[in-house]
Structures are given as structure tokens and as C-alpha cells.
Amino acid sequence: MSKPSARAALPVDPKNVIWNPPPERLRELTEAMPNTRITRYGNTNTQTRVDARSKLSTYVVSDKSEQHDSQTISRDEYDRVPPAKRLYPQLRDDRRRRVYRQRS
Numbered sequence: 001m002s003k004p005s006a007r008a009a010l011p012v013d014p015k016n017v018i019w020n021p022p023p024e025r026l027r028e029l030t031e032a033m034p035n036t037r038i039t040r041y042g043n044t045n046t047q048t049r050v051d052a053r054s055k056l057s058t059y060v061v062s063d064k065s066e067q068h069d070s071q072t073i074s075r076d077e078y079d080r081v082p083p084a085k086r087l088y089p090q091l092r093d094d095r096r097r098r099v100y101r102q103r104s
Contacts, residue, residue: 021029027044030036036046058070065072 030044030046033046036044039045055070060068060070060072061075061078062068062072063074
């Protein structure tokens with residue numbers, strides 16, 4: 001049986017693909033990830049992030065809610081949201097980029 005083309009299924013063009021690594025190599029790769037920690041039982045716990053925003057926590061700012069199929073809030077309501085809360089996604093992403101650069 002031939003192995004399927006891993007590159008064909010990926011949305012990126014990786015430098016290399018490790019196909020079906022043995023458990024020891026998989027553990028080594030996992031432990032090298034910055035978002036992995038070792039539990040008190042010796043297992044790995046890798047914290048991931050959601051790449052797509054949840055539809056339930058995403059709002060469109062518009063005074064014409066009938067024109068949108070997503071949740072909307074009015075401009076007045078948006079203006080009442082504290083600036084820190086509005087900027088949180090941007091600040092979080094900026095912080096991640098700085099941390100990633102420091103680790104590289």
C-alpha cells in the first residue's frame with residue numbers, strides 16, 4: 001500500500017513532511033513545541049488556540065441588522081464597549097508575535 005500524499009492535503013507548502021513518526025520521535029517533536037507542557041504524570045499537554053473566531057462571540061457593528069446574517073450590535077452599543085475589550089484580539093495577537101520572535 002502506498003502512502004497518501006500528505007502535501008496534497010495541506011494548505012501550506014512545508015519544507016518537509018514527517019510521515020507516521022515512531023512514538024519516540026512524535027514525543028520529541030511535541031515536547032519541542034512552545035505551547036506544550038509536561039503533566040505531573042509525565043504526559044504531554046499541548047494547548048492549542050482556535051484559528052477561526054467563534055460565531056457566537058463575533059459581532060458585526062451595524063445599525064442595519066436586517067442586512068446581516070450574523071449577530072449585530074449598533075454603533076452606539078459598540079461605543080459603550082470598553083476600548084480594552086475591543087482591542088483585546090489585536091493586543092493578544094501582537095503579544096503572540098513578540099513571544100514567537102523572542103523564541104526564534
